[in-house]
Every structure is written in structure tokens, then in C-alpha cells.
Amino acid sequence: MDVTIVGGGMVGMAQAALLAVRYPQLRISLLEASPVTPQVRPDTYDARVVALTEASRELLEETGAWSLIAGKRECPYTQMRVWDAEGTGSVYFDCRDVKLPNLGHIVENNVILQALRQRIDELPNVDLVTGFKLESWWRDCGLWHLQSRNPNRGQVEGLEEQAPVLTTRLLVGADGVRSRVRDLLRIRTRDVEYQQTALVCVARCEKSHQNTAWQRFLDTGPLAFLPLSGLGDDRHCAVVWSADDSLARELVMLDDKAFALNLEKAFESRLGGIESVGERFSFALRARHAEAYYGPGAVLVGDAAHSIHPLAGQGVNLGMMDARVLAEEVGRALERNISPAHASVLARYQRRRRGENASTLKAMSTFKSLFGAGDLHWRWLRNTGLSMVDASPMLKKRIIMRAMSV
Numbered sequence: 001m002d003v004t005i006v007g008g009g010m011v012g013m014a015q016a017a018l019l020a021v022r023y024p025q026l027r028i029s030l031l032e033a034s035p036v037t038p039q040v041r042p043d044t045y046d047a048r049v050v051a052l053t054e055a056s057r058e059l060l061e062e063t064g065a066w067s068l069i070a071g072k073r074e075c076p077y078t079q080m081r082v083w084d085a086e087g088t089g090s091v092y093f094d095c096r097d098v099k100l101p102n103l104g105h106i107v108e109n110n111v112i113l114q115a116l117r118q119r120i121d122e123l124p125n126v127d128l129v130t131g132f133k134l135e136s137w138w139r140d141c142g143l144w145h146l147q148s149r150n151p152n153r154g155q156v157e158g159l160e161e162q163a164p165v166l167t168t169r170l171l172v173g174a175d176g177v178r179s180r181v182r183d184l185l186r187i188r189t190r191d192v193e194y195q196q197t198a199l200v201c202v203a204r205c206e207k208s209h210q211n212t213a214w215q216r217f218l219d220t221g222p223l224a225f226l227p228l229s230g231l232g233d234d235r236h237c238a239v240v241w242s243a244d245d246s247l248a249r250e251l252v253m254l255d256d257k258a259f260a261l262n263l264e265k266a267f268e269s270r271l272g273g274i275e276s277v278g279e280r281f282s283f284a285l286r287a288r289h290a291e292a293y294y295g296p297g298a299v300l301v302g303d304a305a306h307s308i309h310p311l312a313g314q315g316v317n318l319g320m321m322d323a324r325v326l327a328e329e330v331g332r333a334l335e336r337n338i339s340p341a342h343a344s345v346l347a348r349y350q351r352r353r354r355g356e357n358a359s360t361l362k363a364m365s366t367f368k369s370l371f372g373a374g375d376l377h378w379r380w381l382r383n384t385g386l387s388m389v390d391a392s393p394m395l396k397k398r399i400i401m402r403a404m405s406v
């Protein structure tokens with residue numbers, strides 16, 4: 001194989017599809033540990049969603065996946081309202097201020113995964129191997145040899161039945177926050193424990209979500225209501241409630257009715273009553289950043305390289321930009337007749353992405369601390385800051401344009 005991507009999440013699949021579409025001469029394999037294909041439920045929304053920026057949408061469009069999503073199970077949001085629970089500060093963003101049709105799209109993770117999966121199946125130069133959990137490897141003569149204990153045998157050229165080994169020139173680790181590729185490369189990470197847990201679920205509200213992304217900052221963490229569409233009404237929102245661990249533990253224990261009441265109160269009934277809530281899932285939150293993005297013939301993308309607090313909904317968007325930049329560097333190498341696995345190619349990728357991701361991670365940690373600070377001085381500061389942003393059309397435009405291009 002020319003390129004092997006380990007991890008068939010949103011970033012790994014987007015990476016495989018992008019490389020395959022841009023460079024039909026490359027033979028690409030995609031190894032995914034799970035044997036199960038992500039399914040979109042036809043009658044219920046999934047609780048896990050992402051807010052895609054325009055830059056990520058464009059990338060999905062180039063892969064051919066966006067046309068499978070557009071106008072079906074995605075909700076363009078045209079406005080965003082952010083406010084502080086402890087004061088009067090608030091910011092209102094409107095896509096008309098930047099003369100754009102929307103500020104982004106809320107899409108269920110499974111909808112993106114299924115669309116990408118369909119494209120991967122259609123692309124002749126990508127082989128997907130499911131049920132292949134990378135366990136170990138060795139390297140000789142500039143090639144990686146990858147091994148799994150439980151492969152789904154015989155789906156890919158070069159994978160032998162008895163001793164399944166896959167050989168590749170460039171290895172891309174897209175295997176998420178607990179990346180095996182990163183561990184095998186002995187790349188260390190810098191971690192910040194936020195001591196918060198994100199609870200996610202779908203809520204049906206009394207009033208229309210108005211195609212608006214809502215976020216209220218509480219002392220205990222941010223609470224977001226993200227608009228959903230595709231199943232007939234405009235009253236369903238994906239809820240992402242990041243709460244200090246102790247509060248999250250209490251919220252998890254509540255029955256649906258009590259949870260809905262707490263949710264409505266925490267959200268100041270902005271969309272009226274909460275009529276129902278779906279299944280709840282929880283995720284421990286931590287920031288994690290790999291100290292290096294590459295090793296010999298191997299490179300990290302997406303959550304394998306960085307994971308971030310969901311308060312600004314940028315995690316997968318940063319990963320998509322990693323995929324785009326890596327594809328550009330692979331293209332540049334091919335033009336110059338250099339191996340895409342050459343250290344100079346991977347070092348350029350790291351230079352272009354690591355600093356950028358580090359500043360976003362830092363900004364999110366600062367926001368998290370600023371909005372979590374309970375004392376009066378900080379409250380005054382953040383409320384004044386929000387009001388100042390709101391009063392400055394120029395600043396708002398710059399924030400929107402920056403957020404959309406991530």
C-alpha cells in the first residue's frame with residue numbers, strides 16, 4: 001500500500017476519501033477496529049452531533065460525501081446566541097452580518113460516517129478493512145508492517161489468512177484520542193484534565209429552535225442547544241451539557257423527567273418547556289496534545305493528535321483541516337517525485353498544523369477557565385468582554401470568518 005490510515009472515524013474516512021479523490025494513482029487502505037457499520041436511524045436523531053464549519057463542509061463536498069448529506073439530515077444554523085448565566089453579557093451572531101447563507105451546519109456523527117462510508121465503498125483505490133484493530137507493527141526497508149489479532153480476513157490485497165500483515169509506505173494514525181499509533185511511535189502528549197463531563201442527548205422543545213445555535217455559560221460549564229432538522233419539525237435540539245464532574249454525576253442519576261426539568265432551568269426556558277429527552281451519553285473532557293505529529297513514515301491526524309473541550313465545537317473541524325493539509329503535502333511530494341512518507345513532507349505537515357491547533361487548544365482552555373471563574377472580578381471582565389464583542393460589528397465579523405475557516 002502507498003498509504004494506510006488506521007481509524008475509520010470521521011477524520012480517518014475523510015482523509016482516505018480526500019486522498020483517493022485527489023490522487024487516483026495512490027493505493028490506500030483504511031483499517032477500522034469496529035466490525036460494525038455506523039447506521040443512521042430513520043426515525044430518531046442521534047445524540048452525537050458536530051457543528052461543521054464551512055471549511056469542513058467544503059472538504060466533505062470534495063470527497064463527494066456532502067451531496068449525500070445536504071438537505072437531508074443536516075441543519076444549517078443562521079444565528080448563534082451566547083450568554084453568561086451570571087450577568088448581563090451576551091453576544092449575538094447572524095450570518096447576514098457576513099453576507100453568508102449560514103454560520104455552519106449541525107450534523108449527526110452517524111450521518112457523516114455513513115455518507116463517507118458510502119463514498120469509500122465507491123472509490124476504487126481505497127480498501128476498507130473493518131474489524132482490524134492495530135495491535136503491533138515493525139518497520140524495515142522504509143516500510144511499516146501492521147498486525148492485528150482480529151482481522152476481518154481477506155478483504156484487502158496483501159492481507160494473508162493465517163498471518164495477517166499489511167505493509168505500507170505511509171501510515172496515518174487517525175485512531176482517536178487513545179491512539180495506538182501515537183503510543184507505538186512513543187509520542188508523548190500534554191494533557192489537561194478539565195474535571196468536567198459532557199452529557200449529550202436530544203431534547204424536544206416546546207418552541208422552534210429558530211435555526212440558532214444556543215450556548216449559555218454557567219459557572220459549572222457551558223450548556224449548548226444545537227438545532228436539528230431532517231425529521232419533520234424544528235423543535236429538536238442536540239444538547240451538549242458540559243458540567244463539573246460532581247454535577248454531571250448527579251445529572252446522570254436523574255430520571256428523564258427530573259433531568260428535563262433541570263435542563264429547562266439551566267437553559268432559562270429559552271425554547272419553552274423541554275417536552276422530552278432521549279438517551280443520555282457522557283464523555284469525560286480533557287485537552288490532549290501530541291508533542292509531535294510524526295515519526296518515521298507515520299503521521300497523526302484528528303483526535304489522535306489533539307483533543308479539545310467541545311465548548312466551541314471545533315474538534316472534528318481541526319481534524320478535517322489536518323486531513324486537508326496532509327493531502328496537500330502528499331500532493332506536493334508526488335509532484336516533486338518525493339515519497340509522501342519522507343521526513344521533510346511530514347515535517348512540513350507538522351509545521352503547518354501543530355502551531356495552529358496549539359493556539360485553538362490554548363484559547364479553549366482560557367475560555368473554559370474564564371467562564372468557570374466564580375469571583376466577581378472575572379464575572380465583570382467576561383460580561384464586559386461579551387458586551388464589547390456584541391457592540392462591535394467589525395470584531396463580530398472577524399470572529400465569524402475565523403471560526404468558519406477552521
Ligand SMILES: Cc1cc2nc3c(=O)[nH]c(=O)nc-3n(C[C@H](O)[C@H](O)[C@H](O)COP(=O)(O)OP(=O)(O)OC[C@H]3O[C@@H](n4cnc5c(N)ncnc54)[C@H](O)[C@@H]3O)c2cc1C
Nearest residue numbers: 007009010011033051134175176302303313314315316317
Ligand atoms: C460531547 C462532545 C461534543 C462534541 N462536539 C463537537 C462539535 O460540535 N464540533 C466538532 O468539530 N467536534 C466536536 N466534538 C469532537 C469530535 O467528536 C471529535 O473531534 C471527532 O469525533 C474526532 O474524530 P476522529 O476521527 O479523529 O476520532 P474518532 O472519532 O475517535 O475515531 C477514531 C476511530 O479509530 C478507530 N480505532 C481506534 N483504535 C484503533 C486501532 N488500534 N486500530 C484500528 N482502528 C482503531 C475507532 O474505532 C474509531 O472509529 C465533540 C466531542 C464530544 C466528546
